[in-house]
Amino acid sequence: MKWAVRTWSELPRDLAKACRAAILPVGATEQHGPHLGTGMDFVIAEKLCSEVAKRTGVPMLPTLPYGCSLGHSRRWPGTIALQPITLITVVKEIGDWAYHSGVRRLFIVNSHVTNAAPLRCALEMLRAEHDDMMVAVINTATISERVRTEHFSDAQDWHANAAETALMLAEAPEIARSDLIPTSDDPDRTEGLVFAHPVNRTSKNGVTGAPSRARIEDGRELFAWMVEDLSALIEKGKLERPALEQSYFDPVEQ
Template identity: 25%
Template sequence: MDAGEFHGRELGKFKQAAFAVLPLGSFEYHGPHSPFGTDIFLAEGFSNLIRKDLNGVIYPAVPYSSCPGKTANYEGTISVRPSTMIEYLSDILEGILKLGIHRIVLLNAHDANMGLTRSVTEYVTIRHPEAKFLLVNWWQMVEVGKSAEIGFIGTSGRGHGGPFEMSAVKGLRPDLVNVKPEDPEFREIDKYSTLPYVTVEGSPEAWDGYTGLISQTAIDKGKMIVKEAAENMNKLIENWIFGTKEGDNHESGVKKANNRD
């Protein structure tokens, strides 16, 4: 269901929904081969792949967000101050909750939204104890170990504007990505540790507003990525809404998330 199509006399439709979906994007430079609206197209695209029988209502995507220094300084990027974004997103979520929808999926396509969204949802639950949020980053719906199976050679394909992300865009909108032979490519930097860590750099190595072996971008890989991500996303949402049944052959993403604190 598309929330933007509801009429004023149809407020009851909101209350009938099992959950709301708020797609989160950005307007950000993704390299010469990729659209500025990459994260918007991905957030909206995956929102539209949520199964109808799960009975969710999809809200319009948030198109602008805070962008890191490594992309904010590239011409064309529009970056919103984090403080503004926190207040703006808080108001949106509270507006949805006031309609009686207590479960909200935040379907994110922009890395810099992760911290902001977690802070906002934790804050909103103080004011609305009945609220339940599921934060879904679409790229985490495909295991990194499946890179070779997807068809990436000598690379995971991951990274901003890289072949994994841009193949996914091609899987949804084949017309939006255009890699040319003269576009520079960047090999991945060796990881500092096998353990999780975060680095923040204004000018990373192997970077010019994007990264990766972009010549490996392809629509067939994109279709595989989109299919895998959509299936896992729907399993996760289904488990979150209805719970898991004993003997399920897949582990709930909710359980995984609960074990990360």
């Protein structure tokens, strides 16, 4: 169910079967501590959405591998960041073209925390322009309560922590370095702060949390939860209708 391998003659039928829905995975390319590859975020978005597309029959658009990673600074090599306005524009234009291909339900699945604000802006712009298009932004770490609990188990401002490390050990071992997992975990230093500080001012090595606790079996279980719970959300969204069929553009009749 990957959009990129379907033809123009096949996609209309695919979309009709999927209630005219499509999935757009959005990740990032950024440092993930000394032990995880810089593609962590887009790799998990790709793998997760690919599995969900198979389960739900909803076509998956090509994954965006870059995101708004400005907060990771230039302290560690590897981060390739987009400005927020760039991400907004890219996602808005992808949504426009998806609309003209027949998509009326767009699930934006985000695997990088600070993409959330630009993606919300893109959502606002898309639904304001396309009255009959529904758009959702779903963050992979908070798909459900059990998924959220696992991600936040060792830090509130987590990054390359136990959950992310376990996911990569289980699902993408080629970008995980077991021998480089820090033996001294880096604590969350953001509790009680007023300002949102960049990672260079909150972490010694790009990690926040306890990757030393990561276990392959935990990663397998967490990924299975993510697939199951995201599939359920998308199946529900395939059938959702607005509470009121009132046009965005038509004024109230006096």
